[in-house]
Amino acid sequence: MPVVMDAERISRALTRIAHEILEHNRGLSNLALVGVRSRGVPIAHRLAHDILQITKEEIQVGALDITLYRDDLMGASVGITPLVRKTEIPFSIDGRTIVLVDDVLYTGRTTRAALDALTDFGRPTSIQLVVLVDRGHRELPIKADYVGKNVPTSRTESVQVHLRELDGVDEVLLQGKE
Amino acid sequence: MLTALQHKHLLGIADLSPEEIVLVLDTAEAMKEVGQRTIKKVPTLRGRTVINLFFEPSTRTRTSFEIAEKRLSADTLNVAIASSSVVKGETLVDTAMNLEAMAPSMIVLRHASSGACHLLSRICKAAIVNAGDGMHEHPTQALLDAFTIRERKGRLAGLKVAIVGDLLHSRVLRSNVLLLTKLGADVWVCAPSTLIPPGLKQMGVTVTTRVDEAVAGADVIMMLRIQLERMQGAYFPSQREYFTTFGMTEARVARAKPDCIIMHPGPINRGVEIASEVADGTQSVILDQVANGVAVRMAVLYLLAGGGDGDTTRAD
Numbered sequence: 001m002p003v004v005m006d007a008e009r010i011s012r013a014l015t016r017i018a019h020e021i022l023e024h025n026r027g028l029s030n031l032a033l034v035g036v037r038s039r040g041v042p043i044a045h046r047l048a049h050d051i052l053q054i055t056k057e058e059i060q061v062g063a064l065d066i067t068l069y070r071d072d073l074m075g076a077s078v079g080i081t082p083l084v085r086k087t088e089i090p091f092s093i094d095g096r097t098i099v100l101v102d103d104v105l106y107t108g109r110t111t112r113a114a115l116d117a118l119t120d121f122g123r124p125t126s127i128q129l130v131v132l133v134d135r136g137h138r139e140l141p142i143k144a145d146y147v148g149k150n151v152p153t154s155r156t157e158s159v160q161v162h163l164r165e166l167d168g169v170d171e172v173l174l175q176g177k178e
Numbered sequence: 179m180l181t182a183l184q185h186k187h188l189l190g191i192a193d194l195s196p197e198e199i200v201l202v203l204d205t206a207e208a209m210k211e212v213g214q215r216t217i218k219k220v221p222t223l224r225g226r227t228v229i230n231l232f233f234e235p236s237t238r239t240r241t242s243f244e245i246a247e248k249r250l251s252a253d254t255l256n257v258a259i260a261s262s263s264v265v266k267g268e269t270l271v272d273t274a275m276n277l278e279a280m281a282p283s284m285i286v287l288r289h290a291s292s293g294a295c296h297l298l299s300r301i302c303k304a305a306i307v308n309a310g311d312g313m314h315e316h317p318t319q320a321l322l323d324a325f326t327i328r329e330r331k332g333r334l335a336g337l338k339v340a341i342v343g344d345l346l347h348s349r350v351l352r353s354n355v356l357l358l359t360k361l362g363a364d365v366w367v368c369a370p371s372t373l374i375p376p377g378l379k380q381m382g383v384t385v386t387t388r389v390d391e392a393v394a395g396a397d398v399i400m401m402l403r404i405q406l407e408r409m410q411g412a413y414f415p416s417q418r419e420y421f422t423t424f425g426m427t428e429a430r431v432a433r434a435k436p437d438c439i440i441m442h443p444g445p446i447n448r449g450v451e452i453a454s455e456v457a458d459g460t461q462s463v464i465l466d467q468v469a470n471g472v473a474v475r476m477a478v479l480y481l482l483a484g485g486g487d488g489d490t491t492r493a494d
Contacts, residue, residue, distance in 0.1 A: 068221070081483065084208040122216070
C-alpha cells in the first residue's frame with residue numbers, strides 16, 4: 001500500500017501550515033482552531049503546539065462533531081447511525097477568525113456540515129480551512145486555505161490518515177485501486 | 179465497536195444488550211452538549227414526523243420527548259386522549275392504523291396496558307418508542323436514570339442501588355432492574371410485602387422489607403412513587419404509616435454512603451414516599467434526571483431513526 005506521507009512529512013507540512021496561518025492572519029490575535037472529529041482534532045492540537053513554538057502564545061482549540069449535520073443520514077442510506085461524539089468548543093466564536101481543521105478534503109460534504117454546525121455556535125468574522133490531504137473530487141464549491149499535500153486520486157481509491165494519538169502511527173496511505 | 183441499535187423499536191430494556199445500553203448513554207452525552215448551546219437545535223431528523231400518542235396523563239415524559247424531537251428538528255405532533263377519537267370508542271389498533279396511514283417515522287406511545295407497544299410494533303411500519311406501557315416497562319426512564327448515575331458516579335458496575343417504593347405497580351422498577359443488573363450494579367429493592375410482585379428475586383436483586391437494610395451503604399437511593407391511582411385494594415393502612423415505615427427521611431439517608439445520590443422518577447408525593455428535605459436536599463438529583471431525560475430521548479430517537487446496523491464511514 002503506497003505511503004503518501006510519513007511521520008516526518010506530516011510534521012513538516014503541519015509546521016509549514018502553522019507558519020502560513022500566522023502569516024496570512026498577521027499573528028494570532030482573535031484566532032481559534034476547531035478540529036473536526038475525529039482526526040481533525042489531534043491535527044488541530046499539533047498546529048496549536050507548532051504555533052506555540054513559533055509565537056510563544058497559546059491558541060484555543062475546540063472539537064466539532066458534525067454527525068448530526070450530515071446530509072446523508074436520513075436519505076437513501078437508511079440503516080446508518082454513525083456514532084455521535086461530543087462537540088467541545090469551550091469559547092465563544094463570535095467575531096473571531098475560526099480555522100477549521102480536518103484530515104482529508106474529498107467531496108466537501110463534511111466541510112459543508114462543519115460550516116453549518118459552526119454557525120449554530122455563533123457568527124465568526126471568517127472561517128478558514130486546513131486539511132492535511134486534499135484528494136480532489138469536490139461535489140460542492142469548497143476550497144481549502146491551507147493544504148498539507150495535494151494527492152491526486154481516483155474515486156475508487158481511499159485515503160487513510162493514521163495519527164499517533166488515535167492509531168499509534170503517523171502516516172497517510174492511498175488504498176485500493178480496483 | 180457497536181454504533182447502532184440492533185432493533186427497529188425501543189419496546190423495553192429487556193431487548194437491549196449491555197453494549198446497546200452503553201451506546202445510548204454515550205450518544206446521550208453528545209446530545210446533552212447540544213442542549214447546552216445557545217441554539218439548541220440540530221438538523222438531524224429534518225423531514226421526519228414523530229407522533230406522541232399518550233393514552234395516560236404525563237407532564238415530564240411527554241414534554242421531554244417533545245423537546246427532544248424538536249431539538250433534532252423532527253416535526254412533532256401530540257395526540258391527547260381527551261381530544262381524540264378514543265373518546266368515541268376507537269380501539270388502539272384502529273387509532274394506530276389511521277395515524278400510520280399518514281406515514282410518521284416514529285410513534286412514541288404511552289398506554290395503560292402492558293404490551294401495548296409490542297402490539298403496535300407488529301402492525302406499524304413506524305418505529306415504536308415505549309414511553310411507558312402499563313406495569314411493564316418504561317425504558318427511557320431507566321436509561322435516563324442510568325445516565326444520571328453514570329454522570330455522578332462515573333460508572334454503574336459495583337454500585338449499591340436501593341430502590342424503595344411501590345414495586346408492584348412500577349414499570350420504572352422493572353426497566354431499572356433490568357438495566358442496572360445488565361450493567362453489573364448491586365440492586366436492592368424494598369417495599370411493604372403487599373407491594374412486592376412475585377418473581378423479583380429471579381431478576382437478580384436482593385428483596386427486603388426493611389428500608390434501613392436496603393439503604394445501608396448505598397451509592398444510589400432511587401425512590402418510586404406510591405401509585406395511588408393504580409391501587410384498588412388496601413396495600414398499607416395509611417399514607418402516614420407508609421411514610422413512617424418506608425418514607426425516605428434524612429435519618430434514613432444518613433445510613434447510606436455520604437455521597438449517595440437520591441433519585442425519583444416523579445411526580446413525587448411529598449410526605450408519602452419522600453420527605454421534602456430529602457427531595458430538595460443537596461444529595462437530590464431529581465431535577466438532573468429531568469434535564470438528562472431530554473438528552474437520553476434525543477439519543478434514542480437518533481439511534482432508532484437509522485433503523486438497524488450500519489457503519490460509520492463518512493465521505494470526506
